[in-house]
Amino acid sequence: MVEYDDLEDLVHFSGGEECDLVHFPEDPSEKTGTEEKKKKRRTHGFFCFEGLDEDLVQAIINKLGFQLPSPIQRKAIPTIMNGNDALIKSRTGSGKTASFLIPIIAKLGDHAQVFGPRAIILVPTIDLVSQTVGVALKLAKCRKPALSVFGIHGNAKIEEQFLRLASSPAPDILVSTPKRLADIITQIKAGGDSLNLSRLQFLVLDEADELLSPQHLEAVTTTIDQVPESAQRVLVSATLPESLVQFRAAKLRDAEHVRLADEEKLSSTLTIENVYTRSDDKPAALCQLLTSQWKGGKLLIFCCSRHHCEFIMGLLNRMGHKAKAIYNALDVSARRDIMAGFRSGVHDILVATDAAARGLDIPHLNMVINYDFPYSSKLFVHRTGRVARAGRPGVAWSLVEHADLPYLVDVHRFLGIPIPGPTRSGQIGPLGVIPQYLIDTVGSQVKIAMEDAELAKLMEDAGKAFLAYCRKRDGASRPGKEGASEVDVAQVHPLLVSSDGDVKRHEFLQAVSKYRSRASAMELSASNNKSDTGREIADMWVDKRMQDDAKIAKFRSAGKKQRKGRVAVSMEGGKDSLAARADKYVEAGFLTYERQRVLDEQFLAIGANMGDTRQKHLDEQVSEMVGDDMSAFRAKGMVTRWDKKSKQYVNVNKDQQGDLKSRTRIITNDAGVKVRVTGDKKSNQYQSWKKNSAMSMPQTGTAEDSRAAYVAPRMRQGQPKAPKAKGVKIVAGKGAARQMKSSRTIAKEEIAKEKKLAWEEERRKFHEANRKAGGGKRARKH
Numbered sequence: 001m002v003e004y005d006d007l008e009d010l011v012h013f014s015g016g017e018e019c020d021l022v023h024f025p026e027d028p029s030e031k032t033g034t035e036e037k038k039k040k041r042r043t044h045g046f047f048c049f050e051g052l053d054e055d056l057v058q059a060i061i062n063k064l065g066f067q068l069p070s071p072i073q074r075k076a077i078p079t080i081m082n083g084n085d086a087l088i089k090s091r092t093g094s095g096k097t098a099s100f101l102i103p104i105i106a107k108l109g110d111h112a113q114v115f116g117p118r119a120i121i122l123v124p125t126i127d128l129v130s131q132t133v134g135v136a137l138k139l140a141k142c143r144k145p146a147l148s149v150f151g152i153h154g155n156a157k158i159e160e161q162f163l164r165l166a167s168s169p170a171p172d173i174l175v176s177t178p179k180r181l182a183d184i185i186t187q188i189k190a191g192g193d194s195l196n197l198s199r200l201q202f203l204v205l206d207e208a209d210e211l212l213s214p215q216h217l218e219a220v221t222t223t224i225d226q227v228p229e230s231a232q233r234v235l236v237s238a239t240l241p242e243s244l245v246q247f248r249a250a251k252l253r254d255a256e257h258v259r260l261a262d263e264e265k266l267s268s269t270l271t272i273e274n275v276y277t278r279s280d281d282k283p284a285a286l287c288q289l290l291t292s293q294w295k296g297g298k299l300l301i302f303c304c305s306r307h308h309c310e311f312i313m314g315l316l317n318r319m320g321h322k323a324k325a326i327y328n329a330l331d332v333s334a335r336r337d338i339m340a341g342f343r344s345g346v347h348d349i350l351v352a353t354d355a356a357a358r359g360l361d362i363p364h365l366n367m368v369i370n371y372d373f374p375y376s377s378k379l380f381v382h383r384t385g386r387v388a389r390a391g392r393p394g395v396a397w398s399l400v401e402h403a404d405l406p407y408l409v410d411v412h413r414f415l416g417i418p419i420p421g422p423t424r425s426g427q428i429g430p431l432g433v434i435p436q437y438l439i440d441t442v443g444s445q446v447k448i449a450m451e452d453a454e455l456a457k458l459m460e461d462a463g464k465a466f467l468a469y470c471r472k473r474d475g476a477s478r479p480g481k482e483g484a485s486e487v488d489v490a491q492v493h494p495l496l497v498s499s500d501g502d503v504k505r506h507e508f509l510q511a512v513s514k515y516r517s518r519a520s521a522m523e524l525s526a527s528n529n530k531s532d533t534g535r536e537i538a539d540m541w542v543d544k545r546m547q548d549d550a551k552i553a554k555f556r557s558a559g560k561k562q563r564k565g566r567v568a569v570s571m572e573g574g575k576d577s578l579a580a581r582a583d584k585y586v587e588a589g590f591l592t593y594e595r596q597r598v599l600d601e602q603f604l605a606i607g608a609n610m611g612d613t614r615q616k617h618l619d620e621q622v623s624e625m626v627g628d629d630m631s632a633f634r635a636k637g638m639v640t641r642w643d644k645k646s647k648q649y650v651n652v653n654k655d656q657q658g659d660l661k662s663r664t665r666i667i668t669n670d671a672g673v674k675v676r677v678t679g680d681k682k683s684n685q686y687q688s689w690k691k692n693s694a695m696s697m698p699q700t701g702t703a704e705d706s707r708a709a710y711v712a713p714r715m716r717q718g719q720p721k722a723p724k725a726k727g728v729k730i731v732a733g734k735g736a737a738r739q740m741k742s743s744r745t746i747a748k749e750e751i752a753k754e755k756k757l758a759w760e761e762e763r764r765k766f767h768e769a770n771r772k773a774g775g776g777k778r779a780r781k782h
């Protein structure tokens, strides 16, 4: 659950003292205009859009600190104010959040005081819920009474969310992740009530391409199905989906496409640098980048899994940095504390999975490092888009392994910029290596840190997770793979050396390390003998080597010709022979299957007893196949087992197998709605909440006075200040379940209390009588 008061402090806006850094270009047409327009500008600043009232403009200027609308705001605000559906596309950090929040708050007016949300904003991640709620609240407070904004996500108790939705003040704006909102809607429906959206005026899908991807589509559609025809739909993203057909699910009507002409995909203030490195050297290369390139401010490092995040965090902390890690599996309060600490500068390095790739706006963040190169070009845009926002400068470094080269080519093709070569082209730096002697210097410190058993274990886990990640990630495109072989990776990155001397030193050391003597051991030992006989023997060995080399070369070229001939013949025949096909693959650089077969035979050999070892080895590989996304994470904890009672397979939690209460399954209820059910077959969480709290979801349009005020959990203890609702008694205590007690529960408790008092009275009388009879001696009742 989002704690509103805390959030305000966490959310940063480029206002006040930081405004001088913002360089959103001014619209020249604003400089001229009629007297009336100039007068309006004097009171409204440059936010003089039709329909924006004085209070809202003051909130934009004073609370958000914006003086001028950004280019995309100039286009999007009037479109939404006109009532049109809109598809807003603009690059990262261009101010899209305010471009839809300002017109929504302008059109919603004051708090409605009746139930039924009027705007829903769907965002893909929990941190984005918190961030958007923060911005919305800053603007919502300009209304009297203030608009009520409620953040919903899957990392909080659903019962608490039911309670908030059913209490006053009635939420005007819901900001939610798609799955939890869909869950709430279906559960309430299955419980015989409804979260009626008939009053809804706005539906916003922020990061629309992500929300309409297969991962979220089902949940988003559940919400969209409830949205009335009349509601205005706004889709927002910095990147469009693969095909615009995906947007069909949003049911847009004559949507206006709001975007800026000739806008580049990347901010012009962003610099991109790439370092080519071996995978073993990556930890040292990262530390070297931090030492030589990071000049303070805040740094965000992207990794491919939470295991990597933990390993890198551990390593950096041992190297004397202040780093924290953030990923989906972390609980919400830990996430909030870590984000708060990062925003306020308690720790200046954040190591994150792609959970932090989209939408996050962090003050003073000036550098991003892709420790693991992203496997999709859009992901690259979003990750690097965390810096160079609102006109501020920023740099994004990427560590590129050999296997990442095709993805690097894909990114550059997507962005329409030249494939990185040995020289800088505009804002794109060259792809170069870090000199090996620098890697070795840092590498020795990394080695010392790695002696720590805990860190070594984290690295081992990260290694396993990397295998799973490589299997899971999408492959690069064919042109990407083809282009990869042309990328020049031999040069030293110019930013990583301080002089020409360093480059020469690197080249010399490289040449030395690559040197291989062609002379055989026999030649060398003979040449050590300086006598005539020694020289003769040496010459003999040289002759032999040359003859052998000639024979080998001849054999190779004959084999090649033969293979070519075989392929040609089989192609002519219209069908490849097995041998020719195998040869084609060998030529294309594939390994033969031979090695694996040999291994299989070894494992399966009688008496070798390798079967178990192999199985164990395979198990170890799959045990860490945990995606960082919540669905994969949850999937890990589930196993399928046969349920005797229902005579069907059910998904149960691994740790609590056999415990009936932990049983989770999807059922289709009487209304034909699919609901996730945990525990008792007939109940769902909404129904149990309804029963325990004696509350229910109010009908749309119900006045909020008829409902108890919502009290946040941390405010509840010992402070039952909220007004009572009919039939419900509010009591002090820990946890949501103890706050609202039904009259039945209260009656039960009173009977138990009376019984206890009566028993105590009886016991007291008994002891009294004993004392009198036995002169203080201890006596038993029986």
Ligand SMILES: Nc1ncnc2c1ncn2[C@@H]1O[C@H](COP(=O)(O)OP(=O)(O)OP(=O)(O)O)[C@@H](O)[C@H]1O
Residues within 6 Å of the ligand: 012, 013, 014, 022, 024, 065, 066, 067, 068, 069, 070, 073, 090, 091, 092, 093, 094, 095, 096, 097, 098, 237, 238, 358, 359, 360, 361, 385, 386, 389, 390
């Ligand atoms: N008119 C403005 N004047 C000054 N700063 C602004 C203005 N509009 C937005 N900003 C600032 O620009 C930054 C980026 O804004 P926002 O988060 O809305 O970007 P975005 O386009 O939604 O980015 P992303 O695509 O990454 O989600 C924020 O710090 C915000 O406070």
